[in-house]
Amino acid sequence: MFFILKKIVGGLLMPLPLLLLLMAVALYLLTFTQRQKMGKVIFLLAWLFLALLSLQPVADRLLRPLENTYATYNGQRPIDYVVVLGGGYTYNAAWAPSSNLVNNSLPRVTEGIRIYLLNPGSKLIFTGAAAQSNPVSSAATAGKVAESLGVPAADIIILDQPKDTRQEAQQVALRIGHHPFALVTSANHLPRAMLFFQQEGLSPLPAPANQMAIDSPLNPWERLVPQSLYLSHSERAWYESLGRLWQALTGKQQSETPS
Structure with missing residues (x-):
């Protein structure tokens, strides 16, 4: 129950629903009360913040410091395992396997496979529990994508019990102990994930994926x-x-909060 409540509250605190809620409050004040000035101010500020947060210079300036915390993994040191954290997914057996990984998940999996190929003899670990009412877990879905891209099933380990990043760190610690491993997750999530794994006494090699903040020239x-x-x-x-x-x-x- 707490996990579901946390998801709902966290979702409502995201910029879009939060700003829409403020606009609704402003419209209520403008329509049903005498607080016209307050309603106008709230609506104007909510609209302004929504516009600013939708502009590339503002959005990527906010995101870039998180994404630049760690450099891309390019074989800095050999590893035994590649741990790929779970993310957004769905599951439809009739779809192409990769279509079941949404948002941040597919870049994580492809980066994990790239690092796996750089380290012959390593194993790929996918983490993530099943979403509500979904019979297939996030970890299993990612594993199916890896197999479809040529990774042998014998080299894939599925940890499908963890519901959030802390639990993922705990399960990985139990499974591989102190073997050297790369930790693959979205670049913006990696600083937080690294801390959880370090709290379990692990020393992961950071491997950011799914960078989004744009540095190249734009029209x-x-x-x-x-x-x-x-x-x-x-x-x-x-x-x-x-x-x-x-x-x-x-x-x-x-x-x-979950990844």
Whole structure:
């Protein structure tokens, strides 16, 4: 119950639902009360923040510090395992396997496979429990994608019990002990994930994937026109900031927001 409540509250605190809620409050004040000035101010501020968070320069400026924390893995040292953290997914057996990995998950899996290929003899570990009412877990879905791309089933380990990053760290620690491994997750999530794994006494080699903040040149209109793509970048920065705050407040004893 607490996990579901945490998901609901966390979702409502994301920029889009939060700003829409503020706009609804403003419309209520404007329509049903005498607090016209307050309603106008709230609506204007909510609209302004929504517009700003949807602009590439603002969104990527918020996201870039998180994503630049760790450099891409390019064989800095040999490893025995590649741990790929679970993310968004669905499951439809009629689809191409990779179509079942949504948002951040597919880049994580492909980066994990790349690192696995750089380390002959290593094993791929996929983590992540099943979503509500889904018969197939996130970890198993990622494993099916890896197999479809040529990774032998014997080299794939599925850890499908963890529901969040802390539990993923605990399960990995139990499974591989102190063997050297690379930790693959989204670049913006990696700083928070590294801390959870370090709290379990592990020393993962950071391997960021799914970088989103754009550094390459863009057309002027791409920088000046609000877009849902860049709003999603702002949401990731906001999500991770909330997650790190929760991590600091709860410490090692409590479960944190899921990846």
